[in-house]
Amino acid sequence: MDDDRLSEVFAALADPIRRDMVARLADGDAGVSELAAPYDVSLQAVSKHLKVLEEAGLVTRRREAQRRPVHLEAEVFDLMTKWIERYRQRAEERFQRLDAVLERMQQAQRPTRKEDAS
Amino acid sequence: MDDDRLSEVFAALADPIRRDMVARLADGDAGVSELAAPYDVSLQAVSKHLKVLEEAGLVTRRREAQRRPVHLEAEVFDLMTKWIERYRQRAEERFQRLDAVLERMQQAQRPTRKEDAS
DNA sequence: GGAATGGTCAACCACTTGGTTGAGAAAACT
DNA sequence: AGTTTTCTCAACCAAGTGGTTGACCATTCC
Structure with a gap:
């Protein structure tokens, strides 16, 4: 799959400075x-950090006179969100099935108890 | 904020083996x-990888006879999702505002466009 | 052309990371 | 008590990361 890309993206965002730069770039391009x-x-x-972000596909850079404005590419976020949501949902479904089982167990047990102490 | 935690989580998921383990743990605990x-x-x-995941708060381990079953903690995912969504949304809003500006510019230009030729 | 502005490339360094092997701990099974 | 199963800890190693400084490239301004 796009396993490499995903690794690069996560690795890129594992650094506080890079994460902060992304945060600021969400408000607009910057040199x-x-x-x-x-x-x-x-x-x-900082230039190195930007290279990492660029190679991960999180930002692009263009030329504008002497400046090299950096632009945030929001689409890559979707890759992460998809991955995360996929497994979070599965984990939660499983959790809810477990929850249901527990509830059934409790309900099955309740009749045997005279007074529930809740 | 919980900046350190976030760094650990992203770093943990930057490795393909660890990501795959998380994926599999979404289907249930495992030794x-x-x-x-x-x-x-x-x-x-693998034991080291699990330590990384544990320190990031992505998994917990309990004792069960000789086995040390690993359990996925889905809540940490929310931390990431929140971070990602925050900046993705801001980037998209900005994109849409820019879009609107461009559209207004085009509309403003259309009437004057009689003898343009510059 | 020469200086100023804005940024990158290259070499280096301390530290971390992901892997290895070898030894050993903890619980269960004879 | 000894063995087996399951897993962790410790020491080590090659490669990668984030930082530095110094040299350099590209563009605009005088």
């Missing part, structure tokens, strides 16, 4: 030094 | 060697 400003690291480090 | 079976790595390696 590299603009993005770098809040963090206490070199511009080169 | 370590049972989980290890499909992969071409040592049992110890």
Whole structure:
């Protein structure tokens, strides 16, 4: 499947700085030094982070005079959401089946008890 | 915020083996060697992977005779989903506002377009 | 053309990661 | 008490990650 891509995306978002950059890019495109400003690291480090995000498909970069504005690509988020939702739902279904079983067990037990202490 | 936790969770899911284990655990709890079976790595390696998942809060382990069944904790998924949805939505809203602006620009331009030729 | 602005490339370094093997702990089964 | 089953801990290793500094490229401004 798109297993590699998914690995790259998760890995990219595992870093707090990269996650924060994504968060800020959700409000609009930004240049590299603009993005770098809040963090206490070199511009080169930020450039590397952006490369990681780009290779994961989370952002794209264009040229605009000397600047290289960074743009967030929201579609990749869907890949994650799909993966997550798939397994969350399965886990929850299972949980609810278990819940139902427990409830049935309780109901089966209730008659044998005189007074339920709830 | 729960920034560290989020970093751990994303990092945990950045590995294909760990992601596959989570996928399988969505269908029900499993022991370590049972989980290890499909992969071409040592049992110890799998044990390490499970430690990573556990520290990220994605799974819990209990004792059951010699076995240590692993259980998927679905709640942590919500943390990710929330983060993702937050920024995806913001990015999409922005996209739609931009779309609206472009449309307005086009409409504003149409009447003046009599002798354009520039 | 030369300087200023904005960013990347390359080499290096400390630390982490995912894997290995070997030893050993914990519970159940004779 | 000894063996088997199931799993973890410890030490080690190669490769990867996030950071640094220094050199350099591309574009605009004077």
